[in-house]
Amino acid sequence: MQVMTEHTERDGDYEHHGGFPVYAADPDNGGPHFGRLVEALRTVQDLAVSTAPPPEVIAQAAEQAEALAALLAPYTAPEGHYPAGRSVGLPGRGSLLMLPWTVEKFDRTGVRSTGVFRRYHMGGNGAAHGGVLPLLFDDLFGMITHAAGRPISRTGYLHVNYRKITPLETPLVVEGRVDRVDGRKTFVSARLTEPDGTLLADAEALMIVLLPGQP
């Protein structure tokens, strides 16, 4: 997967739009144990929303969670200086906020990612929560804009059409592209499908190039 520092045909003013820090991919994906930590935390998230332990077990889990937080707290770092979000070799770039999906295609013609929605992402009656689909699409649109060599942009609007119930624990595909560029405006669209092509949701968005100094 290409990242900002490896781009070739981009706007000559690419690095200067907006007040964004410049991110670089972490070639080590956070080191030998980071991916394992993120996966363990995701499993804890799944279990935290789907288990009903007795009080003594909850107390024990709370103590262990508090101990883990205390272990990590001394190592907080500035934005762009921790592996979460920059570990492009890990699902969701190693960020717990992102869906744990894997980018399979990332170039000027578009981006494709595959993965599953897990128990943590459940809304009601066994289906994915409606709020996680915009998260998936928004991050994809950021990557699409970036892969197309467009300058640093933010989402102006994001429209999602929910076509069919999105299942959990089922391999899915999301793929999108730049449809049109008009000055600062990049119009993008994407589709979320099952592997056989069944459409679950589609989305379109407007990504707006930041002006110098815009946050």
Ligand SMILES: CCCCCCCCCCCC(=O)SCCNC(=O)CCNC(=O)[C@H](O)C(C)(C)COP(=O)(O)OP(=O)(O)OC[C@H]1O[C@@H](n2cnc3c(N)ncnc32)[C@H](O)[C@@H]1OP(=O)(O)O
């Ligand atoms: C390592 C891997 C990395 C991978 C990287 C992965 C990154 C993930 C990225 C995630 C992206 C996000 O979620 S960003 C977070 C969500 N988005 C935001 O918080 C944005 C908040 N909004 C803003 O900051 C502002 O609205 C801006 C900066 C986007 C635009 O403000 P502005 O600079 O004043 O521009 P403005 O004149 O209003 O708009 C410019 C043009 O766009 C049009 N426009 C603006 N908003 C809209 C709108 N909602 N609907 C229609 N059109 C609109 C205007 O009419 C105008 O058209 P015309 O008159 O010129 O024709």
